[in-house]
Amino acid sequence: MITLSGSNPFTDDHADPPSPTETIPPGYGESSAPPSLPPNYVLTVRPSVPRIYTFSSWSHDSMFLLPPRDADRTLTPVYNISVALNLNPFAPLSYVTTIRRGMDDDGEVVGEFELAVMHKRAFVTIGNHSSRMSSVLKQDSRSGRNFLWRYGDVELLWDTRTTLEDGSPICICSDARSNQLASFVPPPLDASPPLPPATLTVFPDGHELLDHILISALVVERKITLSF
Structure with missing residues (x-):
C-alpha cells in the first residue's frame, strides 16, 4: 500500500477520479550522496x-516543452527532452530519457531516467543522486493507475484513472495534502496521425516543483505505455 504523509489516498476503492480541471554503479547501487534538487534549481516566480505548457512534435530524438504564449511570446523552450537507446551488451535493452533546461542539446541536465523494455531494470538520476526507480516511484497494486513519486522531501501523487472521449488519459498530480498541482494529457496511443500535442497544465502552487512534475509525468507515462 502506498501512503502519503498525513493521508491514505488508496484506501477507498470506490473513490471517484479527480475532475479534469550517467552512469549508475553495477547492480543499480544507489549513490551515497543525499537526494538533491536539480542543478542550479531556481524557484519559478509563482504565477x-x-x-x-505544450510538448512540441517529436523530431529525430528529441522534443521541447514550450511555455504558453502569454508567458513568453517567443515560445522559447523551457526544457529539451531527448531519448537514446542503451545497447550495453551487459544490460537489457533500454531507453534513456534525458531532460535538459532550455533548448540546446548541451544544456544543463535536470534529470535522467532509464527503463528497460522487457525487464525490471530502471533507475532515475536527479542532480548528483541516482536511485532505483522502485525507490522513487510506487504503483498502487490494486488499481495500477495511481503512482506515488517520493524523492527527498518531494511527494507527488499521480492519478491516471480518468480518460477523455478520444482515449487520452488525464494524469492528475497532487501533493501530500491533496492539492492539485498539475495535469498532464498525452495523446491517445491508438489515435491516427496527426496526433494532438501533449499538454502539461501547471497550477500556481506547482511551479516551484516543475522539474519534479515534468520528470515524474514522463516516467508515469512511460510506465503506462509499457503496461499495454
Whole structure:
C-alpha cells in the first residue's frame, strides 16, 4: 500500500477520479550522496493562474516543452527532452530519457531516467543522486493507475484513472495534502496521425516543483505505455 504523509489516498476503492480541471554503479547501487534538487534549481516566480505548457512534435530524438504564449511570446523552450537507446551488451535493452533546461542539446541536465523494455531494470538520476526507480516511484497494486513519486522531501501523487472521449488519459498530480498541482494529457496511443500535442497544465502552487512534475509525468507515462 502506498501512503502519503498525513493521508491514505488508496484506501477507498470506490473513490471517484479527480475532475479534469550517467552512469549508475553495477547492480543499480544507489549513490551515497543525499537526494538533491536539480542543478542550479531556481524557484519559478509563482504565477497567479494555471499555465498550459505544450510538448512540441517529436523530431529525430528529441522534443521541447514550450511555455504558453502569454508567458513568453517567443515560445522559447523551457526544457529539451531527448531519448537514446542503451545497447550495453551487459544490460537489457533500454531507453534513456534525458531532460535538459532550455533548448540546446548541451544544456544543463535536470534529470535522467532509464527503463528497460522487457525487464525490471530502471533507475532515475536527479542532480548528483541516482536511485532505483522502485525507490522513487510506487504503483498502487490494486488499481495500477495511481503512482506515488517520493524523492527527498518531494511527494507527488499521480492519478491516471480518468480518460477523455478520444482515449487520452488525464494524469492528475497532487501533493501530500491533496492539492492539485498539475495535469498532464498525452495523446491517445491508438489515435491516427496527426496526433494532438501533449499538454502539461501547471497550477500556481506547482511551479516551484516543475522539474519534479515534468520528470515524474514522463516516467508515469512511460510506465503506462509499457503496461499495454
